[in-house]
Amino acid sequence: MKVALIGAELEENLGLRYMASALEAAxxxxxxxxxxxxxxxxxxxxxxxxxRPDIAGLSMVFTGRAREFCRLAQALRAGGxxxxxxxGGHFAALNARQLLADFPAFDSIALGEGExxxxxxxxxxxxxxxxxxxxxxxxxGDIALNPGKGNPENLDALPFPRRTSFHEYFGQPIASILSxxxxxxxxxxxxxxxxxxxxxxxxxxxxxxxxIVAEMSSLYHEHGIRIFNFQDDxxxxxxxxxxxxxxQALRAGLRAAGVEKIAIAVKARPDSINRDxxxxxxxxxxxxxxxxxxxxxxxxxxxLNRKNTVAQIENALRILNDYDLHVAxxxxxxEPDTNMEDIRINLRFMERHVDNPFNFCRAEAYAYTGLEKKxxxxxxxAGDYFGFDYRIKDxxxxxxxKLANYAFFDRNFSDYGLHYxxxxxxxxxxxxxxxxxxxxxxELRAEVRCFxxxxxxxxxxxxxxxxDLAQAIDPEDRRAVNEAMRSLRQSVDEHxxxxxxxxxxxxxxxxxxxxxxxxxxxxxxxxxEQSLAALLDGLLIRSGEEQDESFDFATDGAFNFFGAxxxxxxxxxxxxxxxxxx
Ligand code: SF4
Numbered sequence: 001m002k003v004a005l006i007g008a009e010l011e012e013n014l015g016l017r018y019m020a021s022a023l024e025a026a027x028x029x030x031x032x033x034x035x036x037x038x039x040x041x042x043x044x045x046x047x048x049x050x051x052r053p054d055i056a057g058l059s060m061v062f063t064g065r066a067r068e069f070c071r072l073a074q075a076l077r078a079g080g081x082x083x084x085x086x087x088g089g090h091f092a093a094l095n096a097r098q099l100l101a102d103f104p105a106f107d108s109i110a111l112g113e114g115e116x117x118x119x120x121x122x123x124x125x126x127x128x129x130x131x132x133x134x135x136x137x138x139x140x141g142d143i144a145l146n147p148g149k150g151n152p153e154n155l156d157a158l159p160f161p162r163r164t165s166f167h168e169y170f171g172q173p174i175a176s177i178l179s180x181x182x183x184x185x186x187x188x189x190x191x192x193x194x195x196x197x198x199x200x201x202x203x204x205x206x207x208x209x210x211x212i213v214a215e216m217s218s219l220y221h222e223h224g225i226r227i228f229n230f231q232d233d234x235x236x237x238x239x240x241x242x243x244x245x246x247x248q249a250l251r252a253g254l255r256a257a258g259v260e261k262i263a264i265a266v267k268a269r270p271d272s273i274n275r276d277x278x279x280x281x282x283x284x285x286x287x288x289x290x291x292x293x294x295x296x297x298x299x300x301x302x303x304l305n306r307k308n309t310v311a312q313i314e315n316a317l318r319i320l321n322d323y324d325l326h327v328a329x330x331x332x333x334x335e336p337d338t339n340m341e342d343i344r345i346n347l348r349f350m351e352r353h354v355d356n357p358f359n360f361c362r363a364e365a366y367a368y369t370g371l372e373k374k375x376x377x378x379x380x381x382a383g384d385y386f387g388f389d390y391r392i393k394d395x396x397x398x399x400x401x402k403l404a405n406y407a408f409f410d411r412n413f414s415d416y417g418l419h420y421x422x423x424x425x426x427x428x429x430x431x432x433x434x435x436x437x438x439x440x441x442x443e444l445r446a447e448v449r450c451f452x453x454x455x456x457x458x459x460x461x462x463x464x465x466x467x468d469l470a471q472a473i474d475p476e477d478r479r480a481v482n483e484a485m486r487s488l489r490q491s492v493d494e495h496x497x498x499x500x501x502x503x504x505x506x507x508x509x510x511x512x513x514x515x516x517x518x519x520x521x522x523x524x525x526x527x528x529e530q531s532l533a534a535l536l537d538g539l540l541i542r543s544g545e546e547q548d549e550s551f552d553f554a555t556d557g558a559f560n561f562f563g564a565x566x567x568x569x570x571x572x573x574x575x576x577x578x579x580x581x582x
Contacts, residue, residue, distance in 0.1 A: 001122040002029045004048055006072070007059025007089075009034035012176045014231060015059055015089065015114060017161030022115035025159045028122050032162075038068050045072075045079040054083045054125065057110075057118060061089035063191075063366060066386055073105035084125055088114050090195040094367040095385045096135035100143045108136035112199035113151045113181070115158055150201025155181060156211040163223060169431055170514045172263070174227035175219045179250075180206040183233040185269065187294075188305040188370035189332060189363040192233055198368060206237070209246065213253035220259045227263045227431070234292075236272030243272065247280040254284070263287045263434045271308040273316035282323050287434045288427060289320055293329040293358075296349030297342040303335050304363060305370055317353060326430040327356045328423045334362035334401045336375060339394050340471070347463055354456045355449070357422040359412055362401060365390065399475035403466045407488035411459070411496055418496045418503075422455045425503045428510050439513045447506050454502070458495050462488065 003023055005016045009032070020030035031051055035044050035058075048056055056076060060069045069092075073085055088110035092099060096109035110117040111133045120131045128136045133148035152158065166173040182196040182204040196203040219225035237243040254260075264281070265288035278286070291313075295301050298310050320327045333346045350358070365372040365381060365388040375381035375390050383389035392398040411418045429448040433440055469484050 001055060001125070002031070002051065002053040003055045003057060003118065003122060004031045004033055004051060004053040005057050005059065005118075006033045006035050006044060007061075008036055008065070010036055011167065011229070012161075012163075013059065014161050014176055014178060015061070017163070018158060019057070019114040019118045020162040021159040022119055023122065024162070026119045026122070028119070030162075032164075035069075035072060038071070041068075041072055041075055045075050045081075048076055048081050049079055052083075055118075055122060056081060056083060056085050057114075058085075058087040058092070059089050060087045060092035063091050063364075063387060066091045066095075070099070070103050070105075073103055077105045084108070084121070086110060086118075086121060088117065090191045090366075093198060094191065094194055097143055097145070098385055100135060100137055106137075108134050110134060111145075112148045112201075116152060117148075148200045151181070151196070151199045151205070153201060153205060155205055155207045160215050160218070163219070166223060166225065169227060169428070170435060172226040172431070172435055173224050174229055175223070175225040176229045176231050177212075177215065177219070178207070178231050179212050179235065180204065180232045184238045185234075185307060186305060186370070187307075188303070188374070189335075189366070191366035191369060194366065194368040204238075206246075209249040209253050212250065213257055213259075216254060217257040217259055220257075220262070226261070226435070227265070230264060230266045233267060234269050234272060235266035236268055236277065240272070240274055240277065244274075244276050244280065247277055247284070251280055251284050261285070261435075263431060266290075267292065268316075269308065270313040270316035273312075273319050275319055278319055278323055285434065286323075286325060287430050288326040288328075291316060291320065291327055291329045293317075293349075294332045295335075295342075295346065296331065297345040300333075300335060300338060300342050300346070303337050304332060317356065321355060324430075326423075326427045328426070329356060329358045331358060331360040332363040333360045334392060334397065335371070336378070336380065336390055336393055338392055338397045340396055340400075340467075343397060343400060343467060347460065347467060350456065350460045350463070354453045354460070356456075357419065357426050357452055358456065359417075359419040360404075360408075361412060362392075362405070364388070395475040396470050399473065399481060400466055400470035402481065403469060403485055403488055404463060406485040407462065407466065407492045408459070409489070411492060416500075418455060418499055419459070421500060421503055422452055425506055425510075426452055428507060432510055432514055436514060439516070441513075444506075444509060444513060447509070451499070451503050451506055455499050458492075458499060462492050462495075 005019055007013050007016050009016075013032070016032050020032055023030040031047075031053065033044050033047050034040065058069050058073060060066055069087065073087070076085060084107045085105055086108045087099065087106055092109050093111045096111060099109060100106055108121070108128060110121070117133050121128070121134070124131045128134050128146070129138075129144070132146050135143065135145045138144050163175070166175055168174065182202070183190070183192055184204040186193050193203070216225075216228060219228075237246060254262075262285045264284060264286050266281075266286065267290045269292050273291075293313050294306055295304055296310060296313065301308060301310065317327065331346060331349075333343065346360075363371060365375050367385055372381065372388060375388070380390050380393075381388055382391075392401055425448055429440070429445065466488060469488075473480050473484065475481065
């Protein structure tokens with residue numbers, strides 16, 4: 001059988017690559033066709049017309065891209081594809097019946113992890129009735145569902161994912177890798193939890209250290225990989241002692257295999273972080289941790305079922321910052337029961353942690369999550385499975401969210417959003433420092449640190465202004481709310497352009513440092529009174545509208561590299577992982 005596996009390939013898509021290896025091991029042929037955006041649609045259709053696979057499998061993981069995949073399914077049919085069209089991944093599996101009912105283009109939806117299911121599909125294409133783990137269209141056109149028998153227990157038995165090409169950062173090839181699958185928590189907003197629960201079997205499984213070392217060693221020695229991006233939802237185990245022993249064993253295994261001078265990036269829950277574990281991971285080459293802060297108010301954490309405390313978050317940040325890593329986090333600042341006090345607590349948290357790049361947004365409702373159920377039970381779930389919606393119960397918080405969402409839309413969500421760019425600058429500096437510390441100066445470090453703080457402070461100040469507005473404004477006065485939205489967005493965007501220019505300039509200097517070119521010396525004005533005043537002004541945090549008049553980012557032409565310089569590092573691959581970290 002020939003199978004076309006179609007999905008996002010902005011960074012290595014491990015799901016597709018694991019399935020490709022499993023199919024090949026079972027004697028089938030597997031093609032991977034990247035589908036990164038709607039503009040790729042006709043190219044994918046042409047590739048399927050040329051390759052004529054027996055099966056086309058769409059990797060529909062994220063709600064945000066689900067409609068594009070449905071359009072692709074329809075375009076494949078319109079383009080003459082007559083083979084079996086299946087889909088899998090979180091979104092498809094959790095909405096299987098609706099998708100089959102609404103989109104005749106699909107023949108089946110796989111309900112769990114892909115390796116065994118895609119092989120079983122290839123073996124039983126004529127009749128799916130005996131195959132567990134599929135929702136499918138029967139010969140009579142009905143929709144049938146065969147419950148899964150659970151996701152694979154033994155991850156070591158899976159062939160390593162197929163590897164082809166690799167991205168590089170500063171000449172260092174990077175590979176994505178998984179040391180575990182699933183997660184041991186049940187956060188209310190998390191589609192990862194919902195998907196693993198629906199797949200059956202144990203929700204959280206780990207690979208053996210020997211198996212991980214064998215794959216890393218192969219990547220290191222055969223492909224020259226030096227950066228390992230662990231895509232585990234949480235790199236740590238529930239038991240801190242077991243996690244420590246596992247990291248020690250990984251370190252020993254990698255050393256014995258001659259895998260040295262590497263950099264690793266991981267994701268973690270705050271309650272997993274402790275100094276003993278970090279000591280070992282630091283030795284291993286950890287340079288980046290994406291920390292699941294999610295909310296800085298204990299009420300908010302409890303409402304999101306995070307099962308950790310604010311004290312654990314503060315402790316985790318203290319430890320991680322002591323190790324001087326790239327530590328970025330996200331705040332799900334808004335959930336249905338957020339009140340103004342929760343917002344104020346989250347603002348104070350931002351104020352305390354201006355050193356770390358972050359982003360913020362609302363907790364969204366995905367199918368079969370605790371949040372979706374709660375909103376449904378409360379009678380306030382709106383929208384459909386392509387995008388559920390709700391209004392926050394407190395009218396002032398809803399107003400705050402509306403203002404913040406509109407004002408920060410580009411900064412938070414666009415491909416080149418400033419909050420992700422802030423992470424990129426920090427990431428680039430710390431990665432460069434991991435491999436080439438001799439190429440960096442203290443002055444460059446200072447530029448990076450100041451840029452991160454200035455960006456965060458700018459966000460914080462605008463949010464404080466929104467807080468004051470939300471307190472003062474009548475939330476039902478649509479005209480006043482709309483006017484405030486427009487002026488806030490203009491201010492956020494204008495400041496964002498100046499900050500972006502500043503960050504572009506820093507990235508260019510980091511690239512020049514890496515390339516061994518003399519980085520252009522800073523102009524005296526950068527350290528002059530005006531700039532220093534701007535920085536100090538930024539560090540003196542207040543709220544209130546009058547701040548805008550004194551806010552003075554350097555907008556000198558020499559700083560304005562916006563759009564003029566090629567971005568040296570394609571951080572958007574990382575950004576996409578951050579976006580979809582639940
Ligand atoms: S948000 Fe993170 S910790 Fe919570 S269930 Fe999802 S993956 Fe696990």
